[in-house]
Amino acid sequence: MAATDTTGTQVMNYREALRLALREEMERDERVFLMGEEVGVFEGAYKVSAGLMDQFGEDRVRDTPISEEGFVGAGVGAAMLGERPVVEIMTLNFLLVAMDQVINHAAKIGAMFGGEVRCPMVIRTPNGAGNQLTAQHSQSFDGWFAGTPGLKVVTPANPADAKGLLKAAIRDEDPVLVIENLPIYKEKGEVPLDPDFVTPIGLAAVPREGTDITIVSHSFATVRALRVADKLAEERDVSVEVVDLRSLRPLDVETIAQSVAKTNRVVCVEEGWPSYGVTAEIAARIGKACFDDLDAPVERVGMAEVPLPYAKGLELAAMPNEDRIAAAVLATLGMGPGAA
Amino acid sequence: MAATATPTSSALDPAVRRDLYETMVLSRVFETEAERQYKAARIGGYCHLSSGQEAMTVGAMHALAEDDLLVTGYRSHGFALARGVSPEAVMAELFGRVDGCAHGRGGSMHLLDPSRGYYGGWGIVAGQLPIATGLALALRRQGKDQAVLCELGDGAVNMGAWHESLNLAALWDLPVVFLVVNNRYGMGTAVERASAEPDLYKRAAAYRMHGERVDGDDLDTMIEAADRLLGVARTEHRPAVLEAVTYRYRGHSVADAGLAYRTKDEIAEHRERDPISLEAKKLRDAGVSQEELEAIDTAADDRVAAAVQAALDSDEPSTDRLAYGMHALGSDEQFARMRPGSAFGEEALTFDAGLGA
Numbered sequence: 203m204a205a206t207d208t209t210g211t212q213v214m215n216y217r218e219a220l221r222l223a224l225r226e227e228m229e230r231d232e233r234v235f236l237m238g239e240e241v242g243v244f245e246g247a248y249k250v251s252a253g254l255m256d257q258f259g260e261d262r263v264r265d266t267p268i269s270e271e272g273f274v275g276a277g278v279g280a281a282m283l284g285e286r287p288v289v290e291i292m293t294l295n296f297l298l299v300a301m302d303q304v305i306n307h308a309a310k311i312g313a314m315f316g317g318e319v320r321c322p323m324v325i326r327t328p329n330g331a332g333n334q335l336t337a338q339h340s341q342s343f344d345g346w347f348a349g350t351p352g353l354k355v356v357t358p359a360n361p362a363d364a365k366g367l368l369k370a371a372i373r374d375e376d377p378v379l380v381i382e383n384l385p386i387y388k389e390k391g392e393v394p395l396d397p398d399f400v401t402p403i404g405l406a407a408v409p410r411e412g413t414d415i416t417i418v419s420h421s422f423a424t425v426r427a428l429r430v431a432d433k434l435a436e437e438r439d440v441s442v443e444v445v446d447l448r449s450l451r452p453l454d455v456e457t458i459a460q461s462v463a464k465t466n467r468v469v470c471v472e473e474g475w476p477s478y479g480v481t482a483e484i485a486a487r488i489g490k491a492c493f494d495d496l497d498a499p500v501e502r503v504g505m506a507e508v509p510l511p512y513a514k515g516l517e518l519a520a521m522p523n524e525d526r527i528a529a530a531v532l533a534t535l536g537m538g539p540g541a542a
Numbered sequence: 543m544a545a546t547a548t549p550t551s552s553a554l555d556p557a558v559r560r561d562l563y564e565t566m567v568l569s570r571v572f573e574t575e576a577e578r579q580y581k582a583a584r585i586g587g588y589c590h591l592s593s594g595q596e597a598m599t600v601g602a603m604h605a606l607a608e609d610d611l612l613v614t615g616y617r618s619h620g621f622a623l624a625r626g627v628s629p630e631a632v633m634a635e636l637f638g639r640v641d642g643c644a645h646g647r648g649g650s651m652h653l654l655d656p657s658r659g660y661y662g663g664w665g666i667v668a669g670q671l672p673i674a675t676g677l678a679l680a681l682r683r684q685g686k687d688q689a690v691l692c693e694l695g696d697g698a699v700n701m702g703a704w705h706e707s708l709n710l711a712a713l714w715d716l717p718v719v720f721l722v723v724n725n726r727y728g729m730g731t732a733v734e735r736a737s738a739e740p741d742l743y744k745r746a747a748a749y750r751m752h753g754e755r756v757d758g759d760d761l762d763t764m765i766e767a768a769d770r771l772l773g774v775a776r777t778e779h780r781p782a783v784l785e786a787v788t789y790r791y792r793g794h795s796v797a798d799a800g801l802a803y804r805t806k807d808e809i810a811e812h813r814e815r816d817p818i819s820l821e822a823k824k825l826r827d828a829g830v831s832q833e834e835l836e837a838i839d840t841a842a843d844d845r846v847a848a849a850v851q852a853a854l855d856s857d858e859p860s861t862d863r864l865a866y867g868m869h870a871l872g873s874d875e876q877f878a879r880m881r882p883g884s885a886f887g888e889e890a891l892t893f894d895a896g897l898g899a
C-alpha cells in the first residue's frame with residue numbers, strides 16, 4: 203500500500219492504519235525504531251509490522267527474544283538517551299512480566315528525577331478476548347495502567363484513531379501505552395492520509411450523538427456501544443449518545459460531563475473487570491462532576507469477574523456482550539423488563 | 543551432543559517398547575485429529591501441536607516415576623496422554639466440555655491431572671518454571687524422595703524466570719529437572735536468533751548445575767537421560783537441565799502455517815528422521831511384524847475416534863457456573879456483602895454450587 207497521495211482519506215483496516223503510522227513516523231524521524239517478539243521476519247504476530255523490516259532493515263525493526271522485562275527496560279533506557287523506541291508486546295497479557303519496568307521505572311522517570319530526564323517511549327500491545335484464548339490470554343486490565351501517574355494510556359477504537367493516536371504517542375515526550383485491540387484489527391474505516399494528522403492525547407470523541415442516554419466506553423467496548431445504539435434506535439426508538447474515551451490517562455472528563463448534562467443517564471462499559479477498573483473511575487467522576495444532572499444511578503457493564511473460561515458458551519456468558527449492554531441501557535431508562 | 547553413554551536399543555523390555563510405541567502413535571493420531579476438529583470449529587483458542595516431538599515426550603514420561611510430578615507449558619497434549627490422562631478427558635477439554643480434565647475451563651493450553659501428579663499446562667512463557675521449583679521445594683520440605691519434571695521451550699530460556707528458577711533450584715538443592723524442548727524455534731524465531739548461547743544446556747553451568755543435550759528424537763536416548771537425571775534429583779536432590787533436540791512439524795499453533803520462517807525442505811529433512819518411524823524400525827528389527835505395527839495404528843485410530851465421540855457426548859458447562867472453582871468452598875459467604883452496586887448483569891457468581899447440570 204504505497205500511500206503517495208497525502209490528501210483525503212483511504213479505507214483501510216485497523217492494523218493497516220497502525221502500520222501506516224509506524225511507516226510515516228519511521229520515515230519522518232530516524233530515532234524511531236521498533237522492537238518486539240516476531241516483529242521482523244515473522245512480520246508481527248498480528249501482522250501490524252508486515253513489510254517494515256524489508257523497508258527499514260534489521261536495526262530499526264528489531265526481533266527480540268522472549269524477554270519482555272529485558273526489552274521493555276531496554277526501551278526505557280534508549281528513550282532516556284533520546285531514541286524513540288516503539289516496543290511491541292504481543293498481547294497485553296505479556297506486559298505483566300515487564301510490569302516493573304513500566305510502573306516502577308518508565309512511569310517514575312520524569313517526576314522522580316525532578317524533570318532532569320524524560321522517557322519518550324511507546325509500548326503498543328493489543329488487549330481483548332473472545333477467541334477462547336482462556337484465562338491467561340484474554341485480559342483487558344487497561345485500568346491498572348491508567349491508574350498509574352507518570353504514564354499516558356490511549357486506546358484507539360477505530361482505524362483513524364489507531365493511526366492518529368499511535369502517531370501522537372510516538373511524538374509525545376512521555377512514556378505512552380497504546381492499547382490496541384484484537385477484535386478490531388480487521389475492522390475497516392476511513393483513515394486520513396496526511397502524514398501530520400494526529401489524534402490529540404486527552405481528547406474524547408462523540409462518534410454518535412443522542413439525547414436519551416450516554417454510553418461511555420473505550421476500545422472494543424466502543425464498537426459494541428455503537429452497535430447497541432443502532433439496534434436500540436431501530437427497535438426501541440431510543441437515542442443513545444456514545445462517548446469514546448480514546449485516552450484513559452489523561453481522561454477527558456469534560457466531554458463525559460457535557461454528554462451526561464444533556465442525557466441525564468449513563469452506562470459505562472468496558473471489556474475488563476469493572477471492580478477497581480476503568481468504569482469504576484468513570485462512575486466516580488460522574489458521581490461527583492454530574493451529581494445534579496443524574497436522573498438514574500450510573501450503571502456499569504464489564505467482564506464477569508472470573509478468569510475467562512475456555513468453553514465457548516462460558517466465554518460468551520462472561521463477556522460484556524451487546525445483549526447485556528442493551529439491557530443495561532433499557533434498565534437505566536426504566537424500559538427494562540418489568541417496567542410499566 | 544554431550545558425551546553420555548549411548549544406550550543400546552535392547553535395554554528396553556520388548557513389551558515396554560511396544561507400549562511406548564503405541565503411546566507415540568496415539569499422540570500423533572490424537573493431534574492429527576485435533577487439528578481436523580479445530581478446522582471443523584469444534585476446538586477453539588490456541589491449539590499447539592507437537593507432531594515430531596513424540597520420542598522426547600514419551601521417553602520423558604516413561605522415565606517419570608508414578609509419584610513424580612510434572613509441569614509443562616502449553617504444547618502438552620502428548621505429555622498428558624503419555625502421563626495416562628485418558629484421550630477422552632483431553633479431547634473433552636479441547637471441546638470445552640464438563641468431562642474435560644479441567645471441566646472445559648482450561649482448553650488445550652491448560653491440561654492437568656493432579657491425581658497423576660500433573661500440575662498443569664501453563665500459557666505464559668517460563669511462567670511454569672518458578673512453580674515447578676516450588677513443587678520441588680514442597681517435596682523437600684515434606685521429606686519426600688520424589689522429583690519434578692518441568693517442560694519448557696527453547697524460547698523460555700531468555701526469560702528472567704528461567705534464571706531465577708535455576709538459581710533457586712541449585713541454591714536450595716531442589717529435585718527438579720528442567721526439560722528444555724529445543725524444537726529449533728520459538729514461534730518464528732530460530733534459537734540462534736534468540737539466544738546468545740545457543741547451546742542451551744550450557745547455561746546450567748552458570749548455576750553449577752548439571753546440564754546436557756540429547757537427541758530428543760531417539761526414544762532410548764531420551765529415556766536413559768531423563769531416567770538418570772530424575773534419579774539424581776530423587777536421591778541426591780540435585781536439579782539438572784536436560785536439553786532435548788527435536789523438531790515440530792506443524793506451525794507454532796494450528797493458526798500458523800509454519801512456513802514463513804523455515805523451508806519446506808527443512809521440514810521434509812526432519813520428517814526423514816521421524817521419531818515414530820525410527821521406533822517402528824527398532825520394533826521390526828526385534829521381530830515385530832508389519833501387521834502388528836499396522837494393528838497399532840488402527841487401534842490408535844479407534845481410540846481417538848472413541849475420544850471424539852465421548853467429547854461430543856459430554857455436556858457443555860452450565861453458564862450459571864461461571865465461577866466454578868475460582869475460590870475455595872465457603873467463599874460465597876465472604877463475598878455476599880460485595881453484591882450491592884455490582885455491575886449490571888453480573889452473574890450472581892457462586893463458588894460453592896458445584897459444576898451444575
Ligand SMILES: Cc1ncc(C[n+]2csc(CCOP(=O)(O)OP(=O)(O)O)c2C)c(N)n1
Pocket residue numbers: 239268270292296299617665666667694695696697698723725727728729794
Ligand atoms: C511471556 C510471554 N511472552 C510471549 C508469549 C507468546 N508466545 C507463546 S508461545 C511463544 C513461543 C515459545 O517458544 P518455545 O519456548 O520455543 O516453545 P515452543 O512453542 O517451541 O514449544 C510465544 C512468544 C507468551 N505466551 N508469554
Ligand SMILES: [Mg+2]
Pocket residue numbers: 695696697723724725726727728729
Ligand atoms: Mg521452541
